[in-house]
Amino acid sequence: MSLLIGALTMGSILALMALGVFLTFRIFGFADLATDSILTLGAATAAVLMVRGVSPVVAMFAATVSGMLA
Known part of the structure; x- marks a missing residue:
């Protein structure tokens, strides 16, 4: 089941x-x-x-901002 969920997640991203x-x-x-x-x-x-210890929510927000600035 875990393999199926991982495959669907990766497929959705691609x-x-x-x-x-x-x-x-x-x-x-x-x-x-x-x-x-x-x-x-x-x-x-x-x-x-x-x-580096930053919470995942803050890291995802920073990733979104860096993508918008690129």
């Missing part, structure tokens, strides 16, 4: 990334791959903050 690339391709006419790098930046920001 589906959102694919949707972002698809929408930018339809609007601009070329695939803007900045979506992938912004997701990676947010994940790295959240991971570093949580390793």
Whole structure:
């Protein structure tokens, strides 16, 4: 059961990334791959903050802000 939940979670994240690339391709006419790098930046920001002892809620907020500023 845990494997199924993990697979669905990962699939949902990748589906959102694919949707972002698809929408930018339809609007601009070329695939803007900045979506992938912004997701990676947010994940790295959240991971570093949580390793340093910051609460997960604050880390997710900081990850969102760093993604918006990128």
